[in-house]
Amino acid sequence: MNLLLTSAGRRGYLVNYFKEALGDGGEVHVANSVNSTAMMYGDKSVITPLIYDENYIPFLKNYCLVNHIEAIIPLFDIDLPILTNNIKVFKDIGVNVIVSNKEIINICNDKWETYKFLITNDFQTPKTFLKVSDALNAIEQGNINFPLIIKPRWGMGSISIFDADNSNELEVLFEKVKKDIQDSLLLYESNQENQLSVLIQEKLSGQEYGLDIINDLNGKYMNTIVKKKYAMRSGETDIAETSKDEALELVGKSLATFTNHIGNLDVDAFVVDGVSYILEMNARIGGGYPFSHYAGVNLPKAIVSWLKQEKVDPAILKAKIGVIGYKDIQIIGEDPVSSMQKYEEAIPL
Known part of the structure; x- marks a missing residue:
């Protein structure tokens, strides 16, 4: 079995996880639109x-x-809507695309749709607005207070996220975003509604968590892994600990039931005074997954088994509790000749 990881970026660890899951039973191919570190780990890269x-x-x-x-x-938010729209194109040539349906991808990628989805289905989430005037009215009525978060409606990572401490900052930063x-x-996704491409959101103060909510390839719920976040960098978790939290696990199961997503749903949550709030959802393997993997979860192995129509031991989707993980930064390199040869061999004829 050969797998293709698209838009892999710097997620070399995921390439290795899938290579370990396949063993001698196939190759992991890595694709990206520019040369990236993850490509160095693939059996072939393009x-x-x-x-x-x-x-x-x-x-x-x-x-x-x-x-x-x-x-x-696919490993990148922007890749998801393109690939979900072309599931049949690949199915017709015998290729499975591990991606949720168009509706769920739209809900997750569009943070305003995320907000509406969560409110409609009775999940707690920060108050959110599309217009400066609506946010200021909410402040005047005592429904929210400064500081507020300003961020792109179709955003990812930490691109253009700011705190506004007063109305002047709110107006200036809104235009800057x-x-x-x-x-x-x-730009591309935001062009859908260019004049409504920025969100203003209530800022919560509490403990932040990351959830890996795992469904099988038919959308059946399998498990929720809860991770307490201790440090963040550029929108991704730097230090986290696997935790036991029944309330958040129930939230995860409920989200899985409503979405019927495929594979992993990466969720950011806050617990404030014992209440669980959902901030964002990403319908893919997210940057926090390595902490689950380090604690014993093996989603790549499960995906490979599901693709082979094999039974998956539930134990491989459960994490040991209290495991703290730390992300590291390292320099890697490759011989220029062997590197070019690998990429050239991978280019389709």
């Missing part, structure tokens, strides 16, 4: 057209045919 390029899907389709790929696993969006890769 540079693709940009995600929004009209040649992106034809390129991936041809690559899958030439390299006998059986499943595509709008401009930043137009100068970044967030």
Whole structure:
């Protein structure tokens, strides 16, 4: 079985996890639109057209045919809507795309849709607004207070996220985020509603958690792994501890039931005075997953088994409690000749 991880970026650890899950039973191919560190870990790697390029899907389709790929696993938010719209294209050539349906991807990628989904289904979430005037009215009525968070509606990581401590900062930073969006890769999705592309959100003060909510490839709920966050860097968790929290586990199970997502749903949550709030949802393996993996969870192995129609031992989707993980920074390199040879061999004919 050969797998293709798309938009892998710097997630070399995920490449290794899938290589370990496959063992001698196949290859892990790594794709990215620019040269990246994760590509150095793949059995084969390839540079693709940009995600929004009209040649992106034809390129991936041809690559899958030439390299006998059986499943595509996207690792980047922007990749998800493109691939979910083309599930049938790949299914027709015998390739599974491990991605949730179009509706769930839209809810997760669009933070305003996330907010509406959570409110509609009775989940607690920070009060959120699309207009400065609405936020200021809420302050006047005593419903929220400064500071407020300003961020892109279709955002990721920590791109253009600011705190506003007063109305002047709110208005200035709101316009700044709008401009930043137009100068970044967030431009494409934000063009759906360019004048409503910025969110203003209540800032919570409490303990932050990350949830890995795991469903199988049919959308059946399997487990929720709770991680207490101790440090963040550039929108990703730097230090975290696996925790036992029945309230958050119930939230995870409820979200899985409402979404019927595929694979992992990466969720950011806050607990404030004993109340669990959901901030954001990402319908993919997120940057916090390594902490679950380090504590004994093996989602890549489960995915490989599900693809093979094999039974999965529930134990491999459970984490040891109290395991603290730390992300590290290291320099890696590759011989230029062998590196180029690997990439050239991976390019489809």
